[in-house]
Amino acid sequence: MTIMHDIRAIRENPAAFDAALARRGLSPMSDRVLSLDADRRARIVAAETAQADQNRASKEVGAAKARGDDAEFERLRALVAEKKADVTKLQAEASLLDGRLRDLLMEIPNLPLDSVPDGKDEADNVELRRWGSPRAFDFAPVEHFEIAGVKTGMDFETAAKLSGSRFVVLKGGVARIHRALAQFMLDLHVTRHDLQETWTPVLVLENMMVGTGQLPKFGEDSYLTREGYWLIPTSEVTLTNTVNGDLVDHATLPRRMVAHSQCFRSEAGSAGRDTTGMLRQHQFEKVEMVSITDADTGVAEHDRMTRCAEAVLEALELPYRTIVLCTGDMGFGARITHDLEVWLPGQDKYREISSVSYCGDFQARRMNARYRSEKTGKPEFVHTLNGSGLAVGRTLIAVLENGQQADGSVLLPAALHPYLGGATKLRADGGLA
RNA sequence: GGAGCAGUGGCCGAGCGGUCUAAGGCAGCGGUCUUGAAAACCGCCGGGCCAGAGAUGGUCCCGUGGGUUCGAAUCCCACCUGCUCCGCCA
Numbered sequence A: 001m002t003i004m005h006d007i008r009a010i011r012e013n014p015a016a017f018d019a020a021l022a023r024r025g026l027s028p029m030s031d032r033v034l035s036l037d038a039d040r041r042a043r044i045v046a047a048e049t050a051q052a053d054q055n056r057a058s059k060e061v062g063a064a065k066a067r068g069d070d071a072e073f074e075r076l077r078a079l080v081a082e083k084k085a086d087v088t089k090l091q092a093e094a095s096l097l098d099g100r101l102r103d104l105l106m107e108i109p110n111l112p113l114d115s116v117p118d119g120k121d122e123a124d125n126v127e128l129r130r131w132g133s134p135r136a137f138d139f140a141p142v143e144h145f146e147i148a149g150v151k152t153g154m155d156f157e158t159a160a161k162l163s164g165s166r167f168v169v170l171k172g173g174v175a176r177i178h179r180a181l182a183q184f185m186l187d188l189h190v191t192r193h194d195l196q197e198t199w200t201p202v203l204v205l206e207n208m209m210v211g212t213g214q215l216p217k218f219g220e221d222s223y224l225t226r227e228g229y230w231l232i233p234t235s236e237v238t239l240t241n242t243v244n245g246d247l248v249d250h251a252t253l254p255r256r257m258v259a260h261s262q263c264f265r266s267e268a269g270s271a272g273r274d275t276t277g278m279l280r281q282h283q284f285e286k287v288e289m290v291s292i293t294d295a296d297t298g299v300a301e302h303d304r305m306t307r308c309a310e311a312v313l314e315a316l317e318l319p320y321r322t323i324v325l326c327t328g329d330m331g332f333g334a335r336i337t338h339d340l341e342v343w344l345p346g347q348d349k350y351r352e353i354s355s356v357s358y359c360g361d362f363q364a365r366r367m368n369a370r371y372r373s374e375k376t377g378k379p380e381f382v383h384t385l386n387g388s389g390l391a392v393g394r395t396l397i398a399v400l401e402n403g404q405q406a407d408g409s410v411l412l413p414a415a416l417h418p419y420l421g422g423a424t425k426l427r428a429d430g431g432l433a
Numbered sequence B: 001g002g003a004g005c006a007g008u009g010g011c012c013g014a015g016c017g018g019u020c021u022a023a024g025g026c027a028g029c030g031g032u033c034u035u036g037a038a039a040a041c042c043g044c045c046g047g048g049c050c051a052g053a054g055a056u057g058g059u060c061c062c063g064u065g066g067g068u069u070c071g072a073a074u075c076c077c078a079c080c081u082g083c084u085c086c087g088c089c090a
Helices: A007-012 A014-023 A030-066 A070-106 A156-163 A172-191 A206-212 A236-243 A298-315 A362-367 A392-403 A414-420
Strands: A126-131 A196-198 A255-264 A283-293 A320-324 A336-344 A349-358 A370-372 A379-381 A383-391
Touching: A007 A014, A007 A030, A014 A030, A030 A070, A126 A298, A172 A196, A172 A255, A172 A283, A172 A298, A172 A383, A172 A392, A172 A414, A206 A236, A206 A362, A236 A255, A236 A283, A236 A362, A236 A383, A283 A298, A283 A392, A298 A320, A298 A336, A298 A349, A298 A383, A320 A349, A336 A392, A349 A392, A362 A383, A383 A392
Parallel strands: A196 A255
Antiparallel strands: A126 A320, A255 A283, A283 A383, A320 A336, A336 A349, A349 A383, A370 A379
């Protein structure tokens, strides 16, 4: 079976495993894991011993029959039947324990790297750096949906009629800026960062959601179709699972991909949070980066990917800060996460616009995705990383809020002008000029 | 939606109840030859789990799960995935 955590490492150093969990605010689990593991192994040994007996007797049966020794033939037949019953019983027990261990490990989050700061929640995150400085306004900046030029092009009422809450209809200049942003980001990553442009499905088989860690624990967060397809909450799911089940050629690593996709999230559990504006939607667009690396280069790749995301904000002249999430605030599959927070003058706050995570072999174990190590000649799990580069809707918000003018128009960053037919501003009436 | 076909080791592919300890090819690794390389030739060359300090041994794996059988890659059933044709359709 494929084990979701390195069971040998847990056996060797259960205290370290529990200590890592404790840093995430979880109670120790090594006792339960190891006792299940010990039982499981005992059954396996018993089952395999019985099976070896059965195989031996089974081989002799044919010989006895051939030489016409009926008494021996019957004796061996009975022996085989007896061993077979033992094997069946022991195997069933082993497989039950195996399943239990698997279920348990499946729901244990990834272990934080040593370099990740300890902490309980977002208050304990640590700022790594800031870029740019918030603009000084000579009027009171408003939130994106309050800007005059935005009001006509960001229609929540119509969206609510169509689809309910947490949806939006974009129109005119705002819609075009939204589209331009996605194109700009893709182009930047493809031409400057050497990521491979990729287009993927947004409906996936259940197993893929297990591979990247959305399932089994977080099924409530995503949409499931009648036919059994899941709607991806991010193209991290499709991009990462491109190597699901594969033994990839080491020469093809690292694989650096970028995709622009629709993302779907039920936002169960976030009722009441960010209900106005388009900060948190059931459907949104994101340009996502994924890297598949070997075990040696994953950590370095994480910094590279963070830089790729930062470059987008810098090109768009949006002030941001980069933070490293503390152990208590990190997502399920991550070993370390950098968040990029963009300055939103309307909220007078930095808000998350990108999350860049290094997952080590956590997802690879779930996917059984490996490469052949050049050093040992043995298959080893790949390492995976994912990061937003960036969330398009939130970038739209940032561009609008940071560029807003007293008259309700919005000045747009130069990098976007070529994508808007040369337009440099969103007029107060919602058109481009 | 209907009908048919298929899923074998890194890849391709044989195999149709008992030396399958899975042929053969490709790729890879080592060697012979060569100034070097290529070619040719020779050899090596799947993965998981369990035990063991190790050498090594055991066991499982031919999409997945059951079943038939003394014995299953091979027969039966269910499921998953893919392909082809038809229908519908951007």
